[in-house]
Amino acid sequence: MPHNDAVESHYSHGELLEAIRSGVRQLGKTSETVNVEDLAPVDEFHIGGRIATEAFLDQLGLATNDHVLDVGCGLGGASRFAAQRYGCRVTGIDLTDDYVQTGEVLCEWVGLGDLVSLDRGDATATPYEDGAFDKAFMLHVGMNIENKELLALEMFRLLRPGGRLGVYDVMRMGDGDLRFPVPWATSSGESRVSTPATYRGTLEAAGFRVVAENNRSEFAMEFFTHLQANGNGAASSPLGLHVLMGGSAPEKVRNMIENVSQGRVAPVEIIVEKPA
Numbered sequence: 501m502p503h504n505d506a507v508e509s510h511y512s513h514g515e516l517l518e519a520i521r522s523g524v525r526q527l528g529k530t531s532e533t534v535n536v537e538d539l540a541p542v543d544e545f546h547i548g549g550r551i552a553t554e555a556f557l558d559q560l561g562l563a564t565n566d567h568v569l570d571v572g573c574g575l576g577g578a579s580r581f582a583a584q585r586y587g588c589r590v591t592g593i594d595l596t597d598d599y600v601q602t603g604e605v606l607c608e609w610v611g612l613g614d615l616v617s618l619d620r621g622d623a624t625a626t627p628y629e630d631g632a633f634d635k636a637f638m639l640h641v642g643m644n645i646e647n648k649e650l651l652a653l654e655m656f657r658l659l660r661p662g663g664r665l666g667v668y669d670v671m672r673m674g675d676g677d678l679r680f681p682v683p684w685a686t687s688s689g690e691s692r693v694s695t696p697a698t699y700r701g702t703l704e705a706a707g708f709r710v711v712a713e714n715n716r717s718e719f720a721m722e723f724f725t726h727l728q729a730n731g732n733g734a735a736s737s738p739l740g741l742h743v744l745m746g747g748s749a750p751e752k753v754r755n756m757i758e759n760v761s762q763g764r765v766a767p768v769e770i771i772v773e774k775p776a
């Protein structure tokens with residue numbers, strides 16, 4: 501199966517909107533009353549969820565007039581949060597049709613259909629014009645992307661001069677086989693984890709200047725330990741990440757605790773700027 505088809509198949513759920521609608525009902529809310537905060541436990545599919553997104557996006561200097569690209573937006577949780585928090589317009593793009601279709605409905609539910617739009621597509625070959633975006637961000641997507649060079653070149657093309665890109669991905673740190681399944685791959689053949697040096701090298705080769713780099717391992721361990729103690733999200737909200745990861749959620753969380761604690765991988769933020 502071509503890699504992108506395997507990625508889409510890995511993430512496709514089949515009955516996602518119904519599962520989220522059911523979680524919303526269990527919260528005592530409806531599609532008219534649910535808000536961006538209620539959806540955060542399920543629509544921010546990366547280490548640290550909404551808390552991580554807030555700290556990460558604050559480094560991009562998002563402003564009301566910005567048009568921002570959410571690369572590999574998934575359900576668009578970070579897109580909606582950014583639009584609500586900073587008042588900016590956000591376009592999200594993602595390979596997984598199931599996420600894009602469901603995410604579009606969630607935008608309507610929370611009244612952000614005018615500011616946020618989600619498209620289906622490949623981040624390494626997007627349909628957008630040169631310089632179409634002021635800022636771009638990518639949350640836990642590169643672990644699925646084979647060709648980091650193409651990705652960096654596409655991001656450089658899409659940003660205006662002076663624009664910033666933030667990447668927050670799980671990156672390869674030390675030696676040792678990763679334990680699978682993990683949230684982004686069922687087996688090693690599906691995973692495309694790269695080192696921070698590879699990210700920096702490809703981003704710099706595309707023309708970007710590195711502004712900051714932060715290893716978020718400690719924060720990740722706190723997040724996973726808390727997630728595990730909360731039934732992988734199920735005990736704290738009917739809309740936890742268990743909805744997306746399904747029956748394999750406990751195993752994926754256990755494996756991530758081992759992979760991060762053994763120093764094999766870490767969630768790392770890299771912020772880069774396109775020279776003005």
Ligand SMILES: C[S@@+](CC[C@H](N)C(=O)[O-])C[C@H]1O[C@@H](n2cnc3c(N)ncnc32)[C@H](O)[C@@H]1O
Nearest residue numbers: 544545546572573574594595596622623639644
């Ligand atoms: C772990 S999820 C993260 C989703 C979202 N960024 C978030 O944090 O909630 C990874 C997402 O990357 C998307 N993805 C993987 N490869 C992609 C590509 N080449 N182009 C666009 N999206 C891709 C997947 O479809 C999936 O939705």
